[in-house]
Amino acid sequence: MKPVSPSTRNDDRLPGTGKQADLVSREPQQTFDVARVRRDFPILKTIINGHPLTFLDSAASAQKPSCVLEALNVFYTGCYSNIHRGVYALSERATAAYEESRVKLRTLINAKETEEIIFLRGTTEAINLVANSFGQMAVGEGDEILISHMEHHSNIVPWQLLCERTGAKLMVVPIDDDGEFIFEEYEKLLGPRTKLVAVTHQSNSLGTVNPVKEITRRAHEEGAVVLIDGAQAIAHKKIDVRDIGCDFYAFSGHKMFGPTGVGVLYGRREILEKMPPWQGGGDMIRTVSFEGTTYADLPHKFEAGTPDIAGGIGLGTAVDYLSHLDLDLVGGYEHELLSYGEGLLGEFPEIRIIGRAKEKSAVISFVIDGIHPHDIGTILDKEGIAIRTGHHCTQPVMHRFGVPATARASIACYNTKEELDRLARGIRTVLEVFC
């Protein structure tokens, strides 16, 4: 378990400018106060099928705090307009708010430069951008792309498409029975033909936390470029892309308490500068003529068209919120819940937990002998408990563990032990129905 350290860095992380920052309190928290956090999420008061909502599906998408909803409202009611190029006050204001979010995101992941933050639709689009643009620039026939067996489909399929286009080969690092990345096998697969390594920071279906810094270091020794899929990690731990050393880091706003429709690709300037544009259109150009077009500088070179402006601004507020929570405290609290939840489920001899990595995020994937996850999900829903059932967009993981699907309870900072008790009671009902 991670030590729970008192927060010392809240003040310098809060931007202190703009209206949204005022919506979160500035007092540093010493211990994690979940009751207070829950008050920030209005949806948690919802009643589902006569029961209070027990939301255990934040790995699919996280709920939104009032400050994010308020930021969207303030933007749409007070300063909405298209951004960039507007000469009037409203557009200037909108542009400033949008660009301020970019700065906040840079700070959140400790990127060196703000221009290294590219706004996109989400993790999926970020990975597709790299597969297309970097792929076009650097990947050819006989080259190799290395991924792991635990990847989300969005970190598999774009590489398969790239391989089909170029004749490159997709290689897969195996995982062991606990769901751990097998580092020795990784080292064997790395070679002079490896052009890119794409690995998830945390697995969404197993909870495994991968040693991304070591993975990156080894890849760089072989001259390969590294992309880390940060979709699951971003809301649960402090991310420092320069410490990891990766070339790309991709994540989605909606999994970190931000709006849907917006996400980020971080890329090192040196490499982004060399990459060709991906989509063409407005905003990504410097000059356009029929004889030839020149492209805008970073980050706009990769941001064709009107972006999700409100989403970007809302995401900036979500970053304020995350920073205010202190991710060290969040991580400690979530681990406490993870141990508690695994303990509760461990008391059922019928339950098998899939994913037993030593370093794990707060995800509990499980199967019950003789009862399909879908049936588990339906019965729990009747008690207001929302979990995810299915393959979680990781079909190769399901094959690896010989199950068609799992039931998955995923934990965020607003969950409580009491909710996990409810989950355990719900599982008792499942067993009653089926026995």
Place this chain on the structure above:
Amino acid sequence: MSDLRDLYQEVILDHGKNPRNFHRIEGADRQAVGHNPLCGDKLTIFLQLEGDVVKEVSFQGEGCAISTASASMMTQILAGKTIQEAEKLFQLFHEMLTGDPSVEGDAEGLGKLVVFAGVRQFPVRVKCATLPWHTIHSALQNKDGAVTTE
């Protein structure tokens, strides 16, 4: 619990746990694969015909209680039916689960299959119950390729 008991009736639980005709038919006249991408479920239906009459149906695969029970009961009810009768049952079954709830279904025509009426209250589960029927429909039509619920 009462809604749940509507969904998970004893008969359904029994067929879910101990599916009937759960095996492959070697050299089956026809066979079709059904797939529900939502839950990752997959089943294969084997069909033996004698002229226009369904002589034997069996299935294999992995699925939830609802889809397994639905497949199991389907294999029982279809044995001895003509292709036309089988298609009519498919239509009735489909209507019971997806049609206008205020219209009384043809309970008589459906026989034992009315135990699935409760599934209608669980819209995301309707596809589980209908997947085996879509699959056999495709086998009866002798269409190539896999069926999916999407």
